Structures are given as structure tokens and as C-alpha cells.
Amino acid sequence: MPQPDHIMKLSIPEFDSLDDDVKKYLNICEEKLGIKPNVLLAYTFNQNKFRTFSRMYNEIVLGESGLSVLEREMIAVTVSSINKCYYCLVAHGQAVRELSDDPELGELMVMNWRAAGLTGRHYAMLEYADKLTRTPSEMTDADRQKLYDAGFSEADMFDIADVTAFFNYTNRMALSVDMMPNKEYHAMNR
Numbered sequence: 001m002p003q004p005d006h007i008m009k010l011s012i013p014e015f016d017s018l019d020d021d022v023k024k025y026l027n028i029c030e031e032k033l034g035i036k037p038n039v040l041l042a043y044t045f046n047q048n049k050f051r052t053f054s055r056m057y058n059e060i061v062l063g064e065s066g067l068s069v070l071e072r073e074m075i076a077v078t079v080s081s082i083n084k085c086y087y088c089l090v091a092h093g094q095a096v097r098e099l100s101d102d103p104e105l106g107e108l109m110v111m112n113w114r115a116a117g118l119t120g121r122h123y124a125m126l127e128y129a130d131k132l133t134r135t136p137s138e139m140t141d142a143d144r145q146k147l148y149d150a151g152f153s154e155a156d157m158f159d160i161a162d163v164t165a166f167f168n169y170t171n172r173m174a175l176s177v178d179m180m181p182n183k184e185y186h187a188m189n190r
Helices: 020-033 038-043 047-062 069-083 086-100 103-111 120-134 141-149 154-176 183-187
Strands: none
Touching: 020 038, 020 047, 038 047, 038 086, 038 154, 047 069, 047 154, 069 086, 069 103, 069 120, 069 154, 086 103, 086 154, 086 183, 120 141, 120 154, 141 154
């Protein structure tokens, strides 16, 4: 059965009705990526939230950090796998395939990050993200110590938590409105 054709189950404004800055942002995405990501089209439902979401995504996922963009995308896929967020598994699984130049890693991350044969650093990072997603009230000093032991700084730990929390939020938004990923993601970087 093919993926449904909708972007989300709520109405999306017509492109021409959007504010100029929002249209410009979406057009730049299309120039760089070859698509207007459906998550961004969904956020045009409220253009002020679109602006906030875009700034937050750009800072958390693409901004300066001791974590590589690949590591942040690996966290996104781990969180999304736990939450069973179809949109994010497809979109961020593609990002892992692209950034790692390893299609198998992208698929392993989507299915079971623990089976991906990760280094100690990455294993510790994703174990932390996994626990923060599943049982956040059970985080302890021992969990943070594992990150220290794997070579992460306090700034890195903050970023791991920030990325994890952000994708728990985006997963819940995508799931709540039945957001669908761009179909193009399925064939990319295979």
C-alpha cells in the first residue's frame, strides 16, 4: 500500500497566501534540497510557529555544537524509532544515509540502533537519548557519567538532551496531525 498523499490531516494554506519571508524560506529549501519538506509546509498552518520552528531546528540540528550533524540526526532517528514517528523515521533516516554515506546505517538506525555496531561514543549518546525518551524521570548522575566516560563535555550533554527533547516534540506534532514525509525521501541515498 503506498503512502497516503496528504501532507497532514489539517488544512495547509495555499503557497501564494503565505508571507513573503515564509515563501522565500520554502523556495530556498526547494533549491537546496530539491523539495519543500512537508514538515515545513505543515508548519505554514501558523506562520509565526513556522518561523519559530525553523529557527529552532536550524539552531538545534544545524547550529554550532560539539556534536556533528550526523550525530544529531542519529539521535533524531533513535527518538523517532522509539516513538514510531513515520515522518521522522523516513526523513531523518534519509539524512543519516546521506551524512554517513552508508545506506545500511540509516536502515539499522531506523529499525534498532543497538544493532548498528556503533562506537562506544555513539552507543553512550544514543543510550542516553533512548532513556531520556522512554523514562525521562529516571535520569540520574550515572547516566550523565556514562557520557563523561565516553568523552562528552557538559556542552555536548546539553546538546544531546536538547536534540532528544526537540525530536520528542516534533514526533508528537507529526503523529498528532498524521504528517506524511515527502515521497522523494524514500529513494534518496540508497
